[in-house]
Amino acid sequence: MVLIDGKQTAATIKAEIAQQVADIVARGGKRPHLAAILVGHDGGSETYVANKVLACKECGFTSTLLRFEDDITEEQLLHEVDKLNNDPDVDGFIVQLPLPRHIDEQKVIEAIDYHKDVDGFHPINVGRMAIGLPCFISATPKGILELLQRYEIPTSGKKCVILGRSNIVGKPMAQLMMQKQYGDATVTVCHSRSTTLKDECRQADIIIAAIGQPEFVTADMVKKGAIIIDVGTTRVPDATRKKGFRLCGDVKFDEVAPLCSYITPVPGGVGPMTICSLMTNTLLASQKKIF
Amino acid sequence: MVLIDGKQTAATIKAEIAQQVADIVARGGKRPHLAAILVGHDGGSETYVANKVLACKECGFTSTLLRFEDDITEEQLLHEVDKLNNDPDVDGFIVQLPLPRHIDEQKVIEAIDYHKDVDGFHPINVGRMAIGLPCFISATPKGILELLQRYEIPTSGKKCVILGRSNIVGKPMAQLMMQKQYGDATVTVCHSRSTTLKDECRQADIIIAAIGQPEFVTADMVKKGAIIIDVGTTRVPDATRKKGFRLCGDVKFDEVAPLCSYITPVPGGVGPMTICSLMTNTLLASQKKIF
Numbered sequence: 001m002v003l004i005d006g007k008q009t010a011a012t013i014k015a016e017i018a019q020q021v022a023d024i025v026a027r028g029g030k031r032p033h034l035a036a037i038l039v040g041h042d043g044g045s046e047t048y049v050a051n052k053v054l055a056c057k058e059c060g061f062t063s064t065l066l067r068f069e070d071d072i073t074e075e076q077l078l079h080e081v082d083k084l085n086n087d088p089d090v091d092g093f094i095v096q097l098p099l100p101r102h103i104d105e106q107k108v109i110e111a112i113d114y115h116k117d118v119d120g121f122h123p124i125n126v127g128r129m130a131i132g133l134p135c136f137i138s139a140t141p142k143g144i145l146e147l148l149q150r151y152e153i154p155t156s157g158k159k160c161v162i163l164g165r166s167n168i169v170g171k172p173m174a175q176l177m178m179q180k181q182y183g184d185a186t187v188t189v190c191h192s193r194s195t196t197l198k199d200e201c202r203q204a205d206i207i208i209a210a211i212g213q214p215e216f217v218t219a220d221m222v223k224k225g226a227i228i229i230d231v232g233t234t235r236v237p238d239a240t241r242k243k244g245f246r247l248c249g250d251v252k253f254d255e256v257a258p259l260c261s262y263i264t265p266v267p268g269g270v271g272p273m274t275i276c277s278l279m280t281n282t283l284l285a286s287q288k289k290i291f
Numbered sequence: 292m293v294l295i296d297g298k299q300t301a302a303t304i305k306a307e308i309a310q311q312v313a314d315i316v317a318r319g320g321k322r323p324h325l326a327a328i329l330v331g332h333d334g335g336s337e338t339y340v341a342n343k344v345l346a347c348k349e350c351g352f353t354s355t356l357l358r359f360e361d362d363i364t365e366e367q368l369l370h371e372v373d374k375l376n377n378d379p380d381v382d383g384f385i386v387q388l389p390l391p392r393h394i395d396e397q398k399v400i401e402a403i404d405y406h407k408d409v410d411g412f413h414p415i416n417v418g419r420m421a422i423g424l425p426c427f428i429s430a431t432p433k434g435i436l437e438l439l440q441r442y443e444i445p446t447s448g449k450k451c452v453i454l455g456r457s458n459i460v461g462k463p464m465a466q467l468m469m470q471k472q473y474g475d476a477t478v479t480v481c482h483s484r485s486t487t488l489k490d491e492c493r494q495a496d497i498i499i500a501a502i503g504q505p506e507f508v509t510a511d512m513v514k515k516g517a518i519i520i521d522v523g524t525t526r527v528p529d530a531t532r533k534k535g536f537r538l539c540g541d542v543k544f545d546e547v548a549p550l551c552s553y554i555t556p557v558p559g560g561v562g563p564m565t566i567c568s569l570m571t572n573t574l575l576a577s578q579k580k581i582f
Contacts, residue, residue: 123418123422124415126418126422127413127416127417127419127421128417130417130462157485159486159487165469165471167423171421171422171466172421174480175421175462175466178480179456180456185484186479186481186486186488186491187465187479187480188477188479188491189469189479190477191477193447194448194477195449195450196450196477197477200479
């Protein structure tokens with residue numbers, strides 16, 4: 001069994017990006033610039049954005065953090081998005097979600113110039129990905145693809161079962177895994193309504209679990225030699241931890257790991273790869289490699 | 292075994308649309324207007340566009356056919372698209388594919404205002420469909436959904452196997468069948484690289500065959516009571532026919548039909564539904580029901 005080390009892989013990728021940026025700047029090129037809009041003071045969002053700013057530093061990017069209070073109007077926020085769209089120095093930007101209830105998230109996402117949509121949430125990028133055209137692929141699916149590639153895990157023709165059908169993981173992951181230029185696998189998407197979920201899992205060469213239920217995937221659901229990618233990150237109360245909780249994956253790691261050929265741990269598997277994808281997308285944006 | 296009558300269903304839907312249009316016009320509303328751009332003289336395209344014009348007539352729509360010779364430049368064609376985008380009387384329009392080789396099809400598709408993209412090929416519509424937002428759904432997948440609904444075939448939680456991963460059938464069909472608000476099924480997409488294709492089919496409650504190989508699905512691949520949707524329309528030489536060919540589906544109908552609970556024939560199944568979807572989309576566009 002090989003433990004897929006997302007933390008190490010992410011560090012390697014960030015070092016590769018930093019080297020590329022140093023080369024670009026040495027040749028007189030432009031330093032990539034990622035901006036982030038953060039509205040309000042949600043604890044999770046604060047952490048995510050802080051980590052993104054930190055990753056920018058590690059990669060040698062310029063970063064700009066624009067903070068607004070919870071009472072910003074939709075109109076004001078759309079104006080800020082527009083300013084970033086038109087700022088020639090900003091290569092890419094994100095609007096950290098969730099937004100306050102009085103703001104239409106989808107409207108804000110669609111207001112972002114898709115050339116700068118490094119989160120890959122704009123329908124144009126989602127649509128282009130589905131059709132197989134160059135686009136910004138969203139962070140988590142892109143990170144998983146990267147792990148599979150870096151560990152040279154064959155996926156073509158394999159049976160890949162995806163648990164969960166969310167817009168940010170399950171659905172895009174399915175689209176990527178079925179396409180010839182990406183996973184090229186036979187893809188099955190299971191969800192809360194699936195009556196044959198366990199049977200599907202038992203037949204799977206690859207399981208990508210993104211269902212958000214701690215320890216949902218148990219040993220009896222896994223074929224010997226399977227590859228397991230665990231996207232779950234549920235916070236489970238844990239008094240022994242300083243923060244009062246621990247992150248729990250969708251896979252019962254202790255009993256499943258011995259059966260697998262490859263498995264990602266939680267934490268330290270898929271998680272660290274997501275910010276990495278954002279950095280890669282920002283570099284691609286600054287180099288005009290996608291559009 | 293129930294034979295799903297696409298021809299009759301399409302006639303019913305067109306009559307329903309015609310009634311709605313008559314009501315709208317009687318109330319002083321605007322008659323829906325579909326325009327089509329046809330470049331060159333490809334036999335298939337001529338037939339498709341002629342059928343679309345005919346369907347407009349049956350539905351009480353205004354239709355405009357803009358014809359151009361093969362030597363139209365990309366720039367000229369983009370200019371024509373722009374004129375339709377800006378024509379307030381045109382509710383929706385299509386550019387009949389394929390286009391001559393010197394024209395970038397994707398560029399033309401993306402030049403269409405997505406509010407008028409009744410073919411549903413613009414990445415914004417593709418992306419919005421993937422995310423589950425209101426959009427124009429492309430003709431064939433929409434027609435299949437409509438058949439399933441009109442025949443009250445339950446899909447929620449069922450195992451649906453889709454054969455083929457084309458951008459116009461397999462991939463969008465998968466996206467629709469997995470979403471809660473549409474098929475809500477457990478979806479598997481198989482293709483040329485799938486090693487377990489036959490096993491997947493044998494377990495399927497619903498098979499949607501869009502692989503383009505005549506009589507590919509045989510009796511040994513079908514579970515008793517399965518629902519079979521045949522999207523194949525390969526032209527097979529047939530000297531006994533006036534045209535010199537017959538349309539052949541992806542399913543070996545004679546041996547598969549007795550096993551099924553429902554099956555679509557070829558021709559007369561999915562085929563007639565596609566133009567119907569275009570008419571429905573045009574009515575929705577004229578009523579501003581999507582955007």
